[in-house]
Amino acid sequence: MKFFLDCLLLLPLLLIFTLESLLKLFIPKKRKSVTGEIVLITGAGHGIGRLTAYKFAKLKCKLVLWDINKHGLEETAAECKRLGAKVHSSAVDCSNREEIYSSAKKVKAEIGDVSILVNNAGVVYTSDLFATQDPQIEKTFEVNVLAHFWTTKAFLPEMMKNNHGHIVTVASAAGHTGVPFLLAYCSSKFAAVGFHKALTEELAALERTGIKTTCLCPNFINTGFIKNPRTSLGPTLEPEEVVNKLIDGILTEQxxxxxxxxxxxxxxxxxxxxxxxxxxxxxxxxIKFDAVIGYKIKKQ
Incomplete structure (x- = not known):
């Protein structure tokens, strides 16, 4: 009972903070400078990761690019160099914890302390539970969420020491609602959203307010990973639109x-x-898309 009475006393603060939030909608947010920051992007060889790298290159950041796809990674690195950025790229399998740790150790020794970490690498299998193979389920969690733990554990200590940094979690709208035939993907993205929220609270508890966190949750994106996606919520998103929102969110610390x-x-x-x-x-x-259905309904 005392708890609920204490909550009632907070109502004036709720009103004040709600009005403050409404006012902020009409005030342009100040964008921070990231010039000279070392930015590490996983899954940089394609789609959102590649375009995010281009944006940071234009913002005069030093880039560290990881992807399992060596050819795509080289293309991204070449364009970033053309845009004037200093680039270091490595073929890294983000499903492999030891490979992440060894690559991170090399980055810290040869390049410096990463101050912006973009956990973007991801995999998706469009199939029902029965058609999704066990290794595919394991890979989904290894890349879509466990890799976030390993990269963050590798680079967060220096951010903590300097009380400066930014950790970006690329999740999905599927991290907030269930979607049929994306069971493994939704589960992993729910975990990624939870990772972001818990990490945010943990940094606050440790009084490391200089380390910011951002979580991106888009609808279907036209990157080719999901075939023929469609929904009445609107057309499939173009990657450029999503990346523009992401960069704006990072720079305004959303x-x-x-x-x-x-x-x-x-x-x-x-x-x-x-x-x-x-x-x-x-x-x-x-919500519709092409999917493999392993469960067959028996006809009566």
Missing amino acids: KMIFVPSSLSFFSVLEKTLPERFLAILRRKIN
Whole structure:
């Protein structure tokens, strides 16, 4: 009972902070400078990772690029160098913890302390539970969330020492709601969102307010990983649009970025609306894509 009475006393603060948040919507956010920062991007050989590297190159950052795809990585590195950035690239398998640790050790010894870490590498398998092979499930978690632990453990200590840095988690709208035939992917992205939220709170508890965190949660993106995605929420997103939102979010130190922004509204609805209404709403949203179905319904 005392707890609820204490909460009632917080209502004036809720009103003040709500008004403050509304006012901030109309005030342009100050963008921080990242010139000279060492930025490490995983999954930099394609899609969101590649375009994010280009953006940081234009912002005069020193880039460390990782990807398992050596050819794609070389293409990204070449373009970043053309844009005037200093670039170091390495073929790294982000499903391999020891490879991450050894590559991180090499980065710290030969290049310096990473101050912006973009955990972008990801894999997705579009199939139901029965058609998703056990190694695929393991790979999904190794790349989509466990790699975030290993990279952060490798580079966070120096950020903590300097009380300066930024850790970016590339998650997904699928980290906030379940999607049929993306069971492993959704589960891993829920974990990635949880990683971001818990890390944010842990840094605050440790009074390392100079280390910022950002989590990106976009809808379907036209990168080729998911075939023929479609939904009534709107057209498939172009990578350039998502990366522009990501970079803006990093520079203005936003904690959670939904693309499109209306997804944040749906995430609130899912926590508040009755389940039967949500079932109707999900049918209206009508998420579709090509998927492998292993479970066969027996005909009577």
